[in-house]
Amino acid sequence: MGVRSRILATFVVGSLVLSGVLFFFAFTLTRSNLRQREVELGLGDQSIGETLSSLRTSLILATVITVLVGLMLGIVSSERVVQPLVGAANAARAIADGRLDTRLEPTDDPDLNALTDSFNDMVARLQARVERDNRFASDVSHELRSPLMTLAASVEVMVSRRDELPERGQAALDLLVADVARFSGLVEDLLEISRYDAGAVRLTRDDLRVGEFVEQAIRASTLPRSTIQIDPRCATAYLSGDRRRLARVIANLIDNARTHGGGGAAVHVTPADDSAGHVWIAVEDTGEGVTDADIDRIFDRFSRGTGASKRGASEGAGLGLSLVREHVRLHGGRVWVEARRDGNPGARFVVELPCEAQAS
Ligand SMILES: Nc1ncnc2c1ncn2[C@@H]1O[C@H](COP(=O)(O)OP(=O)(O)OP(=O)(O)O)[C@@H](O)[C@H]1O
Ligand SMILES: [Mg+2]
Structure with missing residues (x-):
């Protein structure tokens, strides 16, 4: 049973019990009162019966109205209780989708504020961490780029003199060329990914x-x-x-x-x-x-x-x-x-x- 249904059930059962108790006391007290003062008031059995019957009808009507009011109050209260939970669930979904700047609105309810504050605090830390990680990948790739360019340029010079190298040197150079190309590709890919993470990609x-x-x-x-x-x-x-x-x-x-x-x-x-x-x-x-x-x-x-x-x-x-x-x-x-x-x-x-x- 969900929170909403539980709150609703509490209100309906509560109003039913309350009106049942009132029904019982009002009816039994009125009946014994009438019986005691039957002679004094000059009432016959029939008129007492009619009075009790109309009293029963009124009390049943009052019970129905009370339960309906209880139901309505239950719906309003459960909505109010569940609303912040729905807000928190939506915010969590937005954060999972990558919108890390999502926060819960502060409320004037001190009980809810504890939840809102710790939720927002958690998201702020998560955002800072993700941004730090993104910056790390981007910084490392940038740092690697310049030595890598120097390496690639030097390798190019060696390639232009490949024929002067002994056979084993040529084989080693070929491996180096392939690895430098692969390394450059990897660094370029990492840089491109960090641009996407930083939301800094603009299409030309x-x-x-x-x-x-x-x-x-x-x-x-x-x-x-x-x-x-x-x-x-x-x-x-x-x-x-x-x-x-x-x-x-x-x-x-x-x-x-x-x-x-x-x-x-x-x-x-x-x-x-x-x-x-x-x-x-x-x-x-x-x-x-x-x-x-x-x-x-x-x-x-x-x-x-x-x-x-x-x-x-x-x-x-x-x-x-x-x-x-x-x-x-x-x-x-x-x-x-x-x-x-x-x-x-x-x-x-x-x-x-x-x-x-x-x-x-
Ligand atoms: N044409 C394909 N046929 C079968 N599997 C493929 C094919 N293309 C990609 N894959 C599988 O998808 C995986 C991911 O591909 P992806 O291009 O992202 O990485 P990669 O080729 O392994 O490395 P990188 O592209 O970064 O050098 C590959 O490792 C491979 O297992
Ligand atoms: Mg690939």
């Missing part, structure tokens, strides 16, 4: 011709020869988007097809099935696909699929798809993974973005 929007843009992004990716199929209905469609970030989305999905999805990617650009004014950019591969358990999880930060290390792709940090989701969301779109539609094994990552027939 351009009108992009969908087909042309996807083709360019694929040419600049790690699998430039991937197959591209563009539905004629999308060839002239435009989307208003941030060129760098959307190219990153496509590059990340193609990179994943290369490392986790069997090595090849095919990209399909089609109008969205069910939402008009949207385009789908789908990247398909020929790997093992994504298991049901991983379908949502892999879009979380630092989350890698259960089969990732098994497939020998152990070097990824698990940030790529979380950034894809943030970029796409900021463009008013969504991204998900599903099985390939032609029934062949492999994953199909779909990016849905709003688009228009003409440039705005």
Whole structure:
């Protein structure tokens, strides 16, 4: 039984008991009074009966009214008691959704103020902690960026003189080049994530011709020869988007097809099935696909699929798809993974973005 029902039941039962007691005393006292003064007042049995019967009717009516009033008071009181709890539940939900500046309104009720104060205090501490953690990731990435740039520049100099190195030196240099590139990518991803956390991401929007843009992004990716199929209905469609970030989305999905999805990617650009004014950019591969358990999880930060290390792709940090989701969301779109539609094994990552027939 909920708090609301318990309060309501207390009021109804209370008013019922109270009116029952009043009913009993009023009726029995009046009856014995009338009987005692029957002769003195010259009342007959019939008139006493009639008087008692009309008294009973009035008392029953009074009982009904009392219970109804009790019910109404119960509803009002339970609403007043439950209201702050509903407010606290809504605030907790808002905080869980990331709105950390949510607070409970102070009330003039001293009993409730203890709850409000400790709740607000807890949220303030949580907010400070989350902000400190966000700043930490951003500060560390910034600090790492400059030595990393120096390292990359030095490595570049060594690469230009690679032929002068002995064979073992060349092998070591190749490993260094790969690791510096991976490290730079990781630091860039961490910086981008801290910008999202700080709410500091501003899109630099351009009108992009969908087909042309996807083709360019694929040419600049790690699998430039991937197959591209563009539905004629999308060839002239435009989307208003941030060129760098959307190219990153496509590059990340193609990179994943290369490392986790069997090595090849095919990209399909089609109008969205069910939402008009949207385009789908789908990247398909020929790997093992994504298991049901991983379908949502892999879009979380630092989350890698259960089969990732098994497939020998152990070097990824698990940030790529979380950034894809943030970029796409900021463009008013969504991204998900599903099985390939032609029934062949492999994953199909779909990016849905709003688009228009003409440039705005
Ligand atoms: N095309 C795919 N096929 C099967 N699994 C995939 C595919 N793409 C991603 N995954 C799974 O999703 C996980 C998360 O991908 P995500 O791109 O976020 O991280 P990552 O590729 O492991 O590392 P990073 O992109 O940060 O270098 C991967 O570890 C992999 O298990
Ligand atoms: Mg990746």
